[in-house]
Amino acid sequence: MTRKAVETINRPVERLLAKSGFVHPEVRLIIRNQIYVSLGASLAIVLVTLFSQWSLAFAAGALLALINFWAMARIVQSLIYVRKGAPFLLFAIFMGKMTLSGLALYWLIGVHRVPIWGLVAGLGTVVANIAVTGLVQMGHKKA
């Protein structure tokens, strides 16, 4: 029952990722997990704390981390699998990502003065996801 529900959620996400250029299934799995962790945790925390400042800072950090991770995975995929026109695309995505991240962080910390720990916790969702995925991969290799 639960497996079926998870598969029902996974299918459109997988389709979206495949359409976005994530050709490798293992990479799609990592990105999918990151989407679930970032959006799920943000939604849960925002709802539980009733839209507190801290929870909104967490959501902003998680969203920023998700966008960064998405762009980075896309760049690496382009670098390894797509040869034609890759350098320009990579450069454009990379510069855009860096500029947007920098401006967003400046706006959040410098202008809007969001709670820092919420933001850092939100940014940490990527590290948590990678650590768990790495451990699971290691477990699969040993088994």
Added chain:
Amino acid sequence: MKIAKILFTTLAMVLVASIAFASEGAGDPVMAAKAYATAIGMGIAAGLCGIGQGMGLKGACEGIARNPEAGGQLTTTLILGLAFIESLAIYGLVVCLILLFVV
């Protein structure tokens, strides 16, 4: 070692000079020191993260060139490693922005 000594001495002179000049005029010496600290900190963080990412990418490219069948596995591991390193750079930027605007 000698180069490091020269570098740190120059750095110390530049930092002290900025504070000395700031105390004469309108600028805030603490703010000037913060600006220097932020610039140096972000420079070091970005530089070292760049070296790390470059080394990882180099290893992955060499591995894939030698053994193209392992490309999928290497790509996954590469993305995980690069994301870890990039998180450090983003944390560095956050710390620098906190230093500049919050503390």
